[in-house]
Amino acid sequence: MKRIVTVQDISCVGKCSLTVALPIISAMGVEAAVLPTAVLSTHTAFKGFTFRDLTGDMQGIMDHWKAEDFSFDAVYSGYLGSAEQIECVKKLSDFLAPGAPRIVDPAMADDGKLYPGFDASFPGQMAKLVSGADIAVPNLTELCLLLDMPYKETYSADELKDMLRRLSASGAKNVVLTGYSPDGATSEHEMSTVGALVYSSQDGKFFEYCDPLIPRRYHGTGDIFASVLTGAVVRGCSLEEAVKIAVDFTFECVRLTQNDPFANWYGVNFEAAIPYLVSRLHK
Numbered sequence: 401m402k403r404i405v406t407v408q409d410i411s412c413v414g415k416c417s418l419t420v421a422l423p424i425i426s427a428m429g430v431e432a433a434v435l436p437t438a439v440l441s442t443h444t445a446f447k448g449f450t451f452r453d454l455t456g457d458m459q460g461i462m463d464h465w466k467a468e469d470f471s472f473d474a475v476y477s478g479y480l481g482s483a484e485q486i487e488c489v490k491k492l493s494d495f496l497a498p499g500a501p502r503i504v505d506p507a508m509a510d511d512g513k514l515y516p517g518f519d520a521s522f523p524g525q526m527a528k529l530v531s532g533a534d535i536a537v538p539n540l541t542e543l544c545l546l547l548d549m550p551y552k553e554t555y556s557a558d559e560l561k562d563m564l565r566r567l568s569a570s571g572a573k574n575v576v577l578t579g580y581s582p583d584g585a586t587s588e589h590e591m592s593t594v595g596a597l598v599y600s601s602q603d604g605k606f607f608e609y610c611d612p613l614i615p616r617r618y619h620g621t622g623d624i625f626a627s628v629l630t631g632a633v634v635r636g637c638s639l640e641e642a643v644k645i646a647v648d649f650t651f652e653c654v655r656l657t658q659n660d661p662f663a664n665w666y667g668v669n670f671e672a673a674i675p676y677l678v679s680r681l682h683k
């Protein structure tokens with residue numbers, strides 16, 4: 401069985417980061433080891449969340465893993481607890497089996513704003529981690545921050561392609577932009593489909609894949625997308641196939657949530673979509 405390590409926080413309630421990545425990656429038949437970055441009572445869209453930074457524990461955990469001679473088939477990093485943790489994520493490359501990918505979700509911002517707790521210098525640090533990624537998975541806000549560009553809501557397809565090329569020029573081999581609309585708009589009222597735009601530096605080509613837009617915003621969908629992408633790539637899917645599965649699964653999660661009058665406001669019903677994911681993998 402393949403084994404990955406994922407580096408992100410534990411938001412005790414909130415359906416994001418590890419509470420999403422673990423069940424999804426496990427359901428895909430891939431073992432998921434964890435290097436937790438912080439423990440929060442909830443994700444940061446709640447008021448009054450607690451936050452314990454685990455930076456001080458990470459090196460000791462990795463030292464023990466070294467002594468045990470563990471290796472991983474991918475490193476998948478997400479929300480970090482501090483800029484210093486970027487060095488820890490980089491060191492995890494030493495544990496990678498030959499050819500194993502480094503997947504970086506620069507989870508730090510959305511809707512034009514940094515998440516609470518990150519200061520203005522953080523994106524510049526995160527850009528260094530992204531430059532070593534085999535697959536980087538930013539949303540539009542994160543892409544702007546990584547390129548040190550002001551955020552705007554609407555971009556043409558050509559502008560976005562140029563931005564992906566520029567991010568990749570700083571080192572990331574493949575860039576997968578999430579929340580992409582082929583209509584060239586990101587404002588909910590203007591677009592009718594949503595998905596991912598992908599650039600691969602190896603052949604200099606783009607591809608895009610979208611599903612119908614459900615015009616509501618939900619928390620945690622970026623983590624769901626990146627978790628499925630990781631699981632699919634590690635199982636041997638091409639990047640294109642992995643992106644299709646991740647877009648379709650995210651769509652299915654949002655569709656089920658929207659149809660559930662009792663759904664929580666803070667996350668999507670990804671649990672209800674897991675049978676779909678498993679059956680999709682066996683197609």
Ligand code: PXL
Nearest residue numbers: 411416417443444479507620
């Ligand atoms: O979904 C990304 C994420 C992860 N972890 C924490 C967050 C968020 C988004 O807000 O707050 C703690």
